[in-house]
Amino acid sequence: MIFRRSLVLTAVTLLLLAGCSRHTLLTVEADVLSFLSDEERAGEFSLAADEYLLPDEEGLTAEQLGVPAQMLEGLEGLTLDFSAAITSNAATGSEEVAASFHISDSSDASPFDSPAIASTSVSLEPGETEQLTFAVEVSDSVNPDALATLKSGDFRLGVRLEYVAGPSASGVDYRLDDVTISITVRPGNLLPF
């Protein structure tokens, strides 16, 4: 999925139509899941360390996000809501699945080489279905270092869903229920005075 630069330009145009002020925030909220095919939304882990990376190994860069550098300077924050249903296929023994959100600067080949900004995990008993849910906030007050990385425009970000542990010859089914990412900028800094 690529957000083209024009999206932001369009939004800026609309903002100007709407009138603009230094207090107005512009939030672009993407329902990531709606852009994935049914095959991409669900799958199966059977081996320990099986993982699903969103969007992919290289993560999402500023260029792909399509936000011009000048707007990123006015970045106020980013939020990510993630929810997936995990169903155990094991006959015996418990299983564990984890999800994490990563932001690195683009000198890393993959955002997943950096420690997670937020992560959560769930343990499942045989046959059980659990919801794996987390919400991340990146702002001045929460994860300020990550905000600085995002503001620099030089970043990669991504979500990892990982089968951490389980008895052999078992596995889990996963189905993504919600992946919504939103970025908020204050375009008032684009006012020419």
Next chain:
Amino acid sequence: MIEPVPDGTRVHRPASFVVATLLAALLIALLATPMANAQGVRSLGMGGTSTPASNGSGNPAFGALPDAGTPFFLPLPLGAVNVLLRPELDPRSDQFDLLSAFDQASHLGTLLLNPARSPDEVIVSVANDNGVPAVAIDFVGGSPLQISHGTPVGYGQAFELPIGFDVGPVGLGIRPYIDADGRLTPLAGFGELFNEGTSSGEIAGRLQGEAGVGVNVTYATALPIPASEAFAGQVFLGVRAEPFIGLARIDGTGTFTVTTTENDDGETEFGYDYEGDGFYALVGQGGLGYGVTGDLGVAVTLPTPDGRLTAGLGVTDLGIGLWQGMEVTVAGDSLGASSQTGPTPSSRTYLFDRFGVNANVAYEFDTAVLGVPDLGSLLVAADGAYDDGAISGHLGVEGGYDFEIVQLLLRAGGGFDDGLTAGVGAGVRVVGIGFDVAVHTYRSPFTAHQAVGAAVGLGFGF
């Protein structure tokens, strides 16, 4: 030598520059206020209703009414003062709000108590709706924006500083003016952008502005109709001709289309394309305009047993304007294609481009017949107008009470003028000096917001 400013550095302007800017703004406001408030504080107190006495510019026939001697009014530029009181109107403030500033600037004679506010947040939601990428926009907080209802958004404002005097039966005047109007018309799909979302939308816009100086000659006279039993009234005709020199003009139209599509890789792409054509002329840069406009009017007064009826019909801006300027067309899209032709020297002719019609009716009661103690005058007035595609109408009342040498006037009214208008007002007349105050409401530009403000004016020569 001027040092280049490094990228990303904010320029700190010296305080003297800021003061000079504010003074310049105040001066412009002082000059522009009388006409930004053309209808006057009296009219604002009647919800925008114009009366035969106040309708000098809309119907030249009213100039011949027996009691047409118009005092000199000076509405005070309270709106400019508001810049000092409200941080959202101060461009240097962190709370600066362009929509608030625009609202106040459009009503310089009124101290706005609640100027329109920009949204606190604009949320652009992006999703894939059954294989079709879609975008939806929500505004959170701020004044409700007309554009979000998918309805056309218009703006029109005239600033003038008419100066006139009578030479026998003829009125002479000079009228520097600035007119500005624009309109955005949502086309296919655009309104959905603010509701369930859309994969494409189109909007068309038009912007026009003109500045110049006109010299006008007005002649109005009573028709020599002998009084008869069938018709005891008088009929007046008036004509105004105004040759003008145009100093600046801008005239542009364009369309803007937003689309979301899925490319061969299954990726969603947001795109836009635009096309527009514009004409601009600026004196000193090879541009100039000239022409003549004219107004025609007819008015009738009819005495009745209880008072006097005055009615009038005016036709304005029967004119032709010839402009020398530059023509530009532009087109482009989000894939990087862009084309431009011009600017090439060009001329444009405008015929009746601001044509308008206005009608007034007013009834002055004979207060002796009414028998209300101290009531010196009672006027009920209504007007209706068509001007540049917009219609308006008002109804107002004014009662005058006489106390010794002081006359107290109380007013109220309301109507429709690009949104609901309403007002209440009061005036005092003492030894040739008048003081008027009005509290009124109107719809702020681009929004469904009802702004409330107060206007104050001084008058001389009663």
